[in-house]
Structures are given as structure tokens and as C-alpha cells.
Amino acid sequence: MDITLHYYPSNASVTPHILLHELGVPFALQLVDRRAQAHKSPEYLRLNPNGLIPTLVLRDAQGEQVLYETAAIVLQLVDLHPQAGQAPLPGTRERGEFYKWLAWLSCSLQPYMTHYFYSDRMVAPGNADGAAQVRAAAEAMIASRVDQIEARLAQGPWMLGERFSALDPYAFMLCRWTRGMTRPARTLPHVGAFLQRMLERPSLQKVIATEQWPQPLV
Template sequence: MAQTLRLHYAPDNASLCVRIALEELGSPYQTVLVDRSKQAQRSEAYLALNPNGLIPVLETPHGPVFETAAILLWLSDTAEQLMPPPDSPDRAHALQWLFWLSNTLHGTQRMLFYPDQYTTGEVEPLRAATRRRLVDKLDLLNDAKHASWIDADEGTAQGCYLGPLLRWCAIYGGSPDWFDLARWPRLLKFAERIEKRQAVQRAASAEGLGAKPFSAPQPCDPPEGSAV
């Protein structure tokens, strides 16, 4: 990855997962702010990069890549870090959890954060049901076998994804009392461990996330842009 990569980001958005991965890899990259306060993700220029109008996009030597899990997988395979290699017996388990985080956990979170996109009726019943579903999924993850990455000391693509997801449950869940990370001791230990990594600290500093962005998160105070 000799050519500098360009990450189109907004503070405390899904681009945070990619920023952490880039910091873990030590890859040279530039950031391009997507100003959500001006709906810049819906601009013609941005839609040319990601027709879904979602953040992030990573510009690479092979063209723009969107979808957080796809970017993380591309980075990991290109750098030969953060994921087991294709011929490793651990590859399948790593892939299944990376896409579970994207399709199941993150996908469910979006229903909590943007309920009006998923119903034309009252949003609170949907939010309540979604919180219950998230609790069930976090129970599953906390007790999951074949998920040794949760307990690993090294950086992983899955860890780059999970840290921000835990943060967003605490901050953007729409109700302050539904989420207590201490309920899931394995995930709490993961959050405390990963936020001590220098890569996470650099990403947190760049986006104004505070000293404990995952285990005891506070609303972000970014030097530029807006999280919402």
C-alpha cells in the first residue's frame, strides 16, 4: 500500500472502525471530512464514490471501496495483518464474526439509531424491540466459542469493528438505562484492553472521543465535523 489512502469520514461514524484499522496497520492515509450537518454524504460527488450515500468510503489504488466490513477485509488482506491468511484454519471463524458484526450487530443498531427508516408507524415500539434484540446478540457474543479474537492482545479486524459498536450502544441508544457493558464481563474486558492500544488512542484523539472511548464512552467533541 505504497500509495496514500483517502478515508472519507465523519467523527464517531462507521469510518472510525476503518481509521482504527489504518492506525493498527501503520498505513499512510489522508482523511476527507464528510460534513453530515450539510448532508454531504448525499452530494453528487460523494454518491459517485458510494451510491448508498453512507459513510465510510476508502479511496484505494484500485478505486473507491465502501461497506465497513469490505474495507476492513481489503485492508487486512492487502497488508496481511489483522485477519488470518486465506489458507489458515482460523480464517473461516474470523470471517464469520467480521460479517456477523456487520450484518447482525451493526445492522440491528441501525434500526435503533434510525428507526424512521424502518417503520412508518410509531418508532418507540421498534426501538424497544431492537434493544431487546441487541441484548440477546451481546449475550451471544459474550459467551461465543470460536471467538478467541475477543480475548486477544493483538489488533484484529473484528476488534476494530466491535469497539465502536459497543461505544454506540452506550451513547446513541435513545435511552440511557438499557445498556450497561458490565453485564457482559468478557466484552467489558475487551473494551478496556483495546482502548489502551496506541492505534485506538490515536484514532480517539483525532475524533475527540475521550480517554475511555469504549469502556466508559462520552459524547465526542471532534475538532471538525459532526457525529450526527
């Protein structure tokens, strides 16, 4: 199977980028140059009508499948490569936990990042005060969600406890996005240690080198 990840450095494509290395499968990267608005180009919109990053393209003898939405990409990748053990087996209690946290990261945390980073889109054009209020409210919501991750990681090194899974790249990515906020996730003891554990993984080191992340990394 040919796998191509359409990505932009430090964007939501970071989660599948790390995961693909964790799975140990060959894949190609296709830069979606946001500086040139490539994510809103007709070619990219044909793949992902939302004009958002990431998009994953899978090609095999049956043809091509185009996937978007980080959580959907994660689920398809872990299910296509069960031998890599990046998710508990379907039907187990642990798999239920995996679903819960995956949905939570995607639906109960990530959207506030959109409100924070694109607060101007949530108000009428030119309403700078309104945008600042949206940004502040989103930051408070994010902080309360990061507190939940902190509580979770107090129970074990990874999101599922003792076991590393595809949840960890996702949690890492979202916590990393707080690095410019008033209370960066790295300042919390358990999340801070988790971010450092993640940075030590060969998968992360490959992603950092390829995407050329600037300092500070988290």
C-alpha cells in the same frame, strides 16, 4: 499506494480508522460533514451511492478503487497488508473463523444498530409509536448479540481468542454504540474489560484524539 478514508467522528468509519493505524500505513482522512448533509451531496454519492459512511479510496499506478461497506474495506485492507498480521492467512481454519465473525458483525449485529438509531425510517412518517416499538425491538436484538460477544470474549482477550485481529476494532465500535442504551455493553464483565483493553491501544488513542470523542468514551 494512496489511501483516503472518508469519515465522520464515531460513525462506522471508526473501524477502518482504527485498522489503518493498526496496519501502520500512511493514509489521509477526508471529513464527510454530516451536519451539512455532505454524505448526501452529489460528489459523495458518486463515490458511495448509498450515501453512507465510510468510503475508502485507494489509488495506485493502476488507477483508483472506491470501496464502501465496512466489512469489504476491512477485508481489502488486511489483504493488501498481510505483513501486519491483522487477519489469519487465507485458507486456514482461523481465517474461516475470521470470516464468520466479520460477516456476523456486519450482517447479524450492525443492521440492528441502523434500526435502533434510525427507527423513524422503518415506519410511516409521523408514526412515533411505531418508531419506538422498532427501537425497543432493535435494542433487544442488540442486547442478545452483545451477549454472544460476551460469551466469545470469555474464551480469550480478543474476538479470535489469544490473537488480536481486525475483528476487534469492529466489535469495539459496535459495542461502543450501545453506550446510551438501557444495558450498555460496558456493563458486561468480559466486554467491559475488552473495551478498556481496546482504549489502551495506541491506535484507539490516535482515533479518539483526531475524532475528538466526547465522554463517556464507551
